Amino acid sequence: MIETHMLSADVVVVGGGLSGVASAIAAARLGARTILVHDRPMLGGNTSSEIRVHAGGADRSGARPHCRESGIMDEIRLEEAARNPQRCAQMWDLILYEKCLQEPNLSLYLNTTCVAAHVRPAETDSQTSVDEPLPSAERAAAAVLRNPQSQIEHIEATRESTEDRFIIRGRFFVDCTGDGRLSVQSGAQWRHGREGPDEYGEPHAQGPDNRTMGASLMWVAEDVGVPVPFTAPSFARKFTDDDLPHRKHIDLDHGYWWIEYGGELDTVKDKEAIRDELMACLMGVWDHVKNGGRHGADNWVLKWFGWLPGHRESRRIIGDLVLTENDLMNSVLFEDRVAHGGWPMDTHPPGGIYSSEPPATFLQMPDIYSIPLRALYSRDVGNLFMAGRCASCTHMAMSSTRLAATGAVMGQAVGTAAAMCCARDCTPRELVQHHIHDLQQQLLRDDQYIIDLPAEDPDDLTRGASVAASSESVGCESHKLLDGVTRMRHGDTHQWASDLQQAMPQWLEIKLPSVREVSQIHLTFDSGFSRPLALTHQDSFNARMFRGPQPETVSDYVIEFGSGGTLTELVRETGNYQRKRVHHIAPVTADTVRITIHRTNGDPSARIYEVRMYA
Numbered sequence: 063m064i065e066t067h068m069l070s071a072d073v074v075v076v077g078g079g080l081s082g083v084a085s086a087i088a089a090a091r092l093g094a095r096t097i098l099v100h101d102r103p104m105l106g107g108n109t110s111s112e113i114r115v116h117a118g119g120a121d122r123s124g125a126r127p128h129c130r131e132s133g134i135m136d137e138i139r140l141e142e143a144a145r146n147p148q149r150c151a152q153m154w155d156l157i158l159y160e161k162c163l164q165e166p167n168l169s170l171y172l173n174t175t176c177v178a179a180h181v182r183p184a185e186t187d188s189q190t191s192v193d194e195p196l197p198s199a200e201r202a203a204a205a206v207l208r209n210p211q212s213q214i215e216h217i218e219a220t221r222e223s224t225e226d227r228f229i230i231r232g233r234f235f236v237d238c239t240g241d242g243r244l245s246v247q248s249g250a251q252w253r254h255g256r257e258g259p260d261e262y263g264e265p266h267a268q269g270p271d272n273r274t275m276g277a278s279l280m281w282v283a284e285d286v287g288v289p290v291p292f293t294a295p296s297f298a299r300k301f302t303d304d305d306l307p308h309r310k311h312i313d314l315d316h317g318y319w320w321i322e323y324g325g326e327l328d329t330v331k332d333k334e335a336i337r338d339e340l341m342a343c344l345m346g347v348w349d350h351v352k353n354g355g356r357h358g359a360d361n362w363v364l365k366w367f368g369w370l371p372g373h374r375e376s377r378r379i380i381g382d383l384v385l386t387e388n389d390l391m392n393s394v395l396f397e398d399r400v401a402h403g404g405w406p407m408d409t410h411p412p413g414g415i416y417s418s419e420p421p422a423t424f425l426q427m428p429d430i431y432s433i434p435l436r437a438l439y440s441r442d443v444g445n446l447f448m449a450g451r452c453a454s455c456t457h458m459a460m461s462s463t464r465l466a467a468t469g470a471v472m473g474q475a476v477g478t479a480a481a482m483c484c485a486r487d488c489t490p491r492e493l494v495q496h497h498i499h500d501l502q503q504q505l506l507r508d509d510q511y512i513i514d515l516p517a518e519d520p521d522d523l524t525r526g527a528s529v530a531a532s533s534e535s536v537g538c539e540s541h542k543l544l545d546g547v548t549r550m551r552h553g554d555t556h557q558w559a560s561d562l563q564q565a566m567p568q569w570l571e572i573k574l575p576s577v578r579e580v581s582q583i584h585l586t587f588d589s590g591f592s593r594p595l596a597l598t599h600q601d602s603f604n605a606r607m608f609r610g611p612q613p614e615t616v617s618d619y620v621i622e623f624g625s626g627g628t629l630t631e632l633v634r635e636t637g638n639y640q641r642k643r644v645h646h647i648a649p650v651t652a653d654t655v656r657i658t659i660h661r662t663n664g665d666p667s668a669r670i671y672e673v674r675m676y677a
């Protein structure tokens with residue numbers, strides 16, 4: 063018996079991959095009543111335990127040190143690394159789930175699919191409905207709404223397992239579905255396939271055509287120490303080494319991303335056919351390594367393999383700005399930058415495993431690049447944001463921005479922006495025009511990285527303060543705590559580090575310009591951005607990480623507040639492994655704050671990037 067439930071929220075996020083999770087958490091933390099609608103039982107999208115792609119990003123798996131994502135993304139990574147040294151895939155899902163449950167303003171609807179959107183053009187009171195189930199791409203492209211003022215009024219979602227239907231009203235909506243499903247339903251303009259070089263002047267554009275990168279099924283395998291036979295299913299494809307040019311199949315522990323298919327088909331309509339072919343290919347490749355000659359696979363067994371393909375590319379929603387290859391190559395510093403990326407442009411031949419071309423072509427940019435807010439909201443639906451694979455990019459730019467952690471930082475940016483739009487009663491476009499500085503400062507306060515934009519928060523009581531320390535390392539002097547930058551950049555450490563020859567405890571003392579009432583202190587520690595950090599099932603990549611609390615991170619510390627030479631201990635913390643810590647205290651008047659570090663998670667120096675204080 064189908065029941066209909068009426069829900070409402072300030073911000074409605076559809077799609078619970080990393081971009082959607084970060085978006086929903088960011089909006090909820092800023093006080094927006096947020097609903098996250100996700101069609102699977104676990105969060106994480108391509109990174110979830112049912113697909114098992116590891117979350118990479120701007121640091122190029124460690125090849126570009128100090129560029130790792132901070133903010134919500136690092137918080138999730140650090141939590142997972144500390145609590146999941148055993149690398150259980152479902153623990154990743156669990157951490158994402160817990161992070162969402164911990165937000166009082168966030169309501170999570172799992173196993174719930176957004177199937178329709180109801181849109182109101184601004185000039186008239188009449189309501190335009192585009193709520194037919196699964197409209198064709200053609201219908202959506204021709205959809206009514208090219209009015210810059212049109213607004214999504216509510217979405218419709220169904221949870222088939224409980225025979226429930228939800229009508230969800232919202233002020234702002236965020237499309238993190240990967241397929242752009244919400245945008246299509248709301249008639250937003252979108253793009254699919256590859257641009258030609260003339261369209262945006264991209265030297266490496268590979269179209270124009272409607273082809274994309276394909277999807278993949280992954281596996282996890284193990285050496286059990288004794289020979290174990292493998293009998294391929296009857297439908298498995300047959301492969302020889304000659305059929306797999308450029309496709310190394312030496313490491314057996316983690317399935318091959320190049321088992322890729324579907325780039326020449328309809329990304330949405332052919333999903334079932336793509337899955338069937340991928341399963342036949344996965345079994346065929348495993349059959350080849352087990353039974354097709356010397357691959358050292360006799361003792362190896364499949365421990366897990368996916369049934370749900372990870373999709374790389376689908377519809378991209380058109381924003382006020384379309385990010386291009388040239389923007390990435392030239393590291394354009396957009397005025398409205400709110401996130402960063404840095405993975406090379408990584409395009410794959412649409413033919414996937416059946417292509418004779420190399421399975422990926424990498425186009426490296428010299429530096430990390432910025433992502434502007436204008437690429438993260440629809441240009442024609444006034445209250446629609448998007449993040450992750452749906453962002454407004456050309457195919458070339460998307461081949462870099464599609465990285466999971468890059469999606470997460472876009473998600474944090476749009477979740478924050480959506481909450482600010484609610485608070486200021488403005489559209490995303492007006493936010494860019496009138497409030498971008500405030501948005502950027504809020505993001506920095508929440509530990510999002512914005513390239514070469516230092517923090518200058520007028521509410522931060524440490525502005526104009528002076529700092530003294532028990533000891534310092536050369537290049538890591540204590541005054542750097544207050545320079546507004548929270549990672550190594552352009553050769554400057556931007557952190558205080560105590561002299562590694564001197565034992566703990568080490569302390570810092572901050573003197574405010576005058577006695578002030580303090581009720582919050584924010585600390586940004588070092589969480590080892592010189593290394594990559596991800597849950598990966600690939601042993602060789604995992605070997606480059608610390609699975610546990612990161613050694614550089616301060617573990618045990620005490621904070622005292624006071625004035626006139628008398629200090630009172632108000633914070634005592636042990637066992638910390640997070641980079642950003644915010645302590646709320648009962649308001650106290652103080653002009654002096656002393657932070658004493660008693661222990662790190664292994665590093666001989668105490669390291670802090672930033673201290674902020676708020677009334």
Ligand SMILES: Cc1cc2nc3c(=O)[nH]c(=O)nc-3n(C[C@H](O)[C@H](O)[C@H](O)COP(=O)(O)OP(=O)(O)OC[C@H]3O[C@@H](n4cnc5c(N)ncnc54)[C@H](O)[C@@H]3O)c2cc1C
Nearest residue numbers: 077079080081101107108118176240278372450451464466
């Ligand atoms: C095989 C493969 C290997 C890759 N390798 C890497 C890698 O090594 N490192 C890396 O960082 N990235 C990698 N990527 C890319 C990366 O995984 C994705 O681009 C990234 O996860 C996208 O995140 P997202 O949040 O935008 O979308 P997704 O992770 O796709 O999440 C979107 C979610 O929305 C849900 N959804 C869709 N429609 C609806 C609806 N109507 N209602 C409710 N929910 C809906 C979907 O179920 C999905 O879970 C790889 C991708 C693939 C496929």
